[in-house]
Amino acid sequence: MKKENIISVLEGVTDPEIPVLSIADLGILRDVEISGNEIIVTITPTYSGCPAMDAIQQDIRKALSINGYEKVKINQVLSPPWTSDWLSAAGKEKLEAFGIAAPSTSHSCAAGGTGSDSPDHCPHCHSKNIEMISRFGSTSCKALYRCLECREPFDYFKCH
Ligand SMILES: [Zn+2]
Incomplete structure (x- = not known):
């Protein structure tokens, strides 16, 4: 083996x-x-x-x-707890290609959640003109957002 x-x-x-x-x-x-x-x-x-x-x-x-x-x-293993910082760079790219906004890079999960936990941009058109529809999307791990440019709703992979 x-x-x-x-x-x-x-x-x-x-x-x-x-x-x-x-x-x-x-x-x-x-x-x-x-x-x-x-x-x-x-x-x-x-x-x-x-x-x-x-x-x-x-x-x-x-x-x-x-x-x-x-x-x-x-x-x-629950400790140390998972943080979205563990998502690989390739993983973040794949998430966006799938239409899910990756955790914000400006938001530090490891530091106990400083900064605003919101997506940087729409995964479809990359517009920053977005609004939150619901704190809970299709699962509790995601929040639901909408893009005000392309009008597409999208999931945001929440920081933990
Ligand atoms: Zn968009």
């Missing part, structure tokens, strides 16, 4: 709500260890109580089992 091979399998596991993002892009995947013939996967949920986490655990087991890795233990 090689750790690199296991990681490349896990890079194919995507978020059920945002299928363009892998758990590695999201920063959910924290660590992979091999202990004897068992694989220990450490993950941190993006949002405590995020319903997607059960589906993600199942997808991790399924992806590994298809590739012949049967003995898998999944550790959920």
